[in-house]
Structures are given as C-alpha cells and as structure tokens.
Amino acid sequence: MGIRKNYSRLTTEEQSRFVQALHRLKETGVVDDFARVHARHMSMGIHQTSHFLPWHREFIRRFEIKLQEHDASVSLPYWDSTVDQSPSDPLWKPDFLGQFDGMWRLGRVLGMDTLPTQSQVQTNQQRGTYAEFWPELEGDIHNPPHRWVGGVMRSSASPGDPVFFLHHAWIDMLWVRWQRNHPGAPFVASGQDFGVNDPLMEWPDRTPAHVLDHHALGYSYDIEGGWASPYSIAGGGEAASGAITA
Numbered sequence: 001m002g003i004r005k006n007y008s009r010l011t012t013e014e015q016s017r018f019v020q021a022l023h024r025l026k027e028t029g030v031v032d033d034f035a036r037v038h039a040r041h042m043s044m045g046i047h048q049t050s051h052f053l054p055w056h057r058e059f060i061r062r063f064e065i066k067l068q069e070h071d072a073s074v075s076l077p078y079w080d081s082t083v084d085q086s087p088s089d090p091l092w093k094p095d096f097l098g099q100f101d102g103m104w105r106l107g108r109v110l111g112m113d114t115l116p117t118q119s120q121v122q123t124n125q126q127r128g129t130y131a132e133f134w135p136e137l138e139g140d141i142h143n144p145p146h147r148w149v150g151g152v153m154r155s156s157a158s159p160g161d162p163v164f165f166l167h168h169a170w171i172d173m174l175w176v177r178w179q180r181n182h183p184g185a186p187f188v189a190s191g192q193d194f195g196v197n198d199p200l201m202e203w204p205d206r207t208p209a210h211v212l213d214h215h216a217l218g219y220s221y222d223i224e225g226g227w228a229s230p231y232s233i234a235g236g237g238e239a240a241s242g243a244i245t246a
Contacts (some may be wrong), residue, residue: 001215001218001219001220002064002218002219002220003075003219003220003221004169004219004220004221004222005077005221006077006080006222007078007079008090010077014073015095017071017073018067018077020070020071021067021071022067022100022162024070025066025067025070030063030066031159031160031162032160034059034063034159035152035157035159037059037159037202038059038156038157038158038159039157040202041202042156045201047138049194050131050134050189050194050195051190051198051201051208052138053137053138053171053172053175054200054207054211054212056168056171057211057217058200058203058206058211060165060168060172061211061217064219075219076166076169077166078169078172079091079145079163079170080170081116081145081148082115082118082120082121085115087110091163097162104161106153106161107150107151107152108149108150108152108161110149110150111148112147112148112154113144113145113148114144114148115144115145116141116144116145120140121174124140124141124178125174125178127178129185129188130186130188133178134175137174141171145167146158146167149161149163173223176221176224177223187209187212195208196208197209
C-alpha cells in the first residue's frame with residue numbers, strides 16, 4: 001500500500017522520481033486529459049455538493065495510478081497550506097514544483113489570497129456530521145489555495161498545475177482525519193442524485209460508496225498509524241454497513 005506523505009518529508013530521490021513521473025504524464029497527454037475532465041464537470045456537481053470529496057478522491061487516485069504506471073514507487077505527496085504559506089517555501093523551488101510554472105505556462109501569481117489557518121482546520125474537524133463538515137472544508141479550506149496560487153490553478157482546468165494534486169491530497173487527508181475522528185458517521189446527500197450510491201460524474205460505475213474506505217483504494221497517509229477504516233463495501237457497490245446512508 002502506498003503512503004502519501006507531506007511533501008516536506010520526501011527524500012531527494014522521492015522528489016526526483018515524482019517530478020520525472022509528472023513530466024512523463026505531461027509528455028503523454030495525461031495531465032491535459034485530467035484537466036479537461038475536471039473542466040468538463042466543473043459546474044455539474046463535483047463542487048458544492050456532497051460528491052465533492054468522493055469525486056476528487058476518485059479523481060486524484062486515478063491520477064496517482066497513472067504516475068505509478070510510470071514509476072511504481074511514486075505516491076502523491078500533499079501540501080499542508082496551513083503550514084507552508086510562503087512563495088519561498090521548498091514546494092516552489094526550481095528543483096521541485098517551481099520548474100513547472102514557466103515550462104507548462106501555468107501563470108502562477110503566488111500570494112493572491114489568504115491561505116487557511118490551522119485554527120480553521122481544527123474547527124472544521126470538530127463538525128459532527130458529514131453535512132456540516134464538507135461545505136466548510138470546501139469553501140473555507142479548499143478554495144483559498146486555488147486562488148492563492150493563481151493562474152491555471154484558479155481555473156476550471158486547475159489539474160493542469162501539478163500542485164492541484166498535492167493540494168487535493170491534503171484535502172483528502174483531512175477527510176481521512178475526520179473519518180478517523182467520527183467513526184461510522186454516515187454519508188449525507190446534499191440533494192437528489194448526490195447520495196452514497198449515486199454515480200460519480202464521469203464514471204457511471206463508481207459511487208461514493210466505492211471510495212469511503214481509502215485503504216481499499218490502495219493508499220494511506222503518513223498521519224494514520226495503525227488506524228483501520230470503519231467502512232466496507234459489499235458486492236455491487238452497495239453500502240455494507242448501516243453506518244452509510246444516502
């Protein structure tokens with residue numbers, strides 16, 4: 001099982017392998033394909049609905065698999081934007097993500113918004129229901145880093161900037177933390193067609209029920225220790241536990 005780590009904990013070799021895999025996916029058109037998928041569905045329920053977190057979990061996992069097809073040792077790192085908040089942080093150095101700005105014509109304008117705080121994250125983690133948790137996570141914690149980076153990252157084609165995947169790995173990690181602290185908390189639909197067994201946009205055979213257990217998807221985070229997910233999936237994509245409701 002791959003372990004997603006804070007980018008600051010990557011070894012020099014791990015950073016190099018990740019960067020090389022990103023270049024390969026750009027050369028083969030995969031990066032641009034993912035940007036087009038995101039842009040196509042931007043206003044069709046992948047944001048501002050209860051499918052926001054499961055859709056992006058599926059999306060970045062698919063990208064991670066593409067990276068691993070090039071180099072099996074690579075896992076997505078994450079960027080904790082409550083800690084690394086300066087354009088001079090190692091994240092943006094020329095030997096890491098800084099090189100992509102001019103090379104891929106990303107048009108970044110770092111520092112164009114205020115990044116989320118650890119206090120905001122702590123408050124959000126204390127929300128008792130999924131219906132309270134995800135809108136605040138999306139609006140107050142997920143959105144500002146997109147604006148802070150600027151350029152492509154601020155557009156509907158934001159996956160064209162590789163920092164998108166580090167940012168969303170962090171958002172996904174925060175969901176994992178919340179799941180860990182609220183075991184068995186049910187998935188709550190924000191409306192019709194956005195329930196736990198409703199198809200995720202782009203992948204009609206995939207639903208939130210398929211992605212609630214991230215371990216079953218083949219990855220974990222460096223924060224987890226020996227945690228075992230309370231979620232499991234029965235055959236045919238139906239929720240296997242009464243803890244998961246539409």
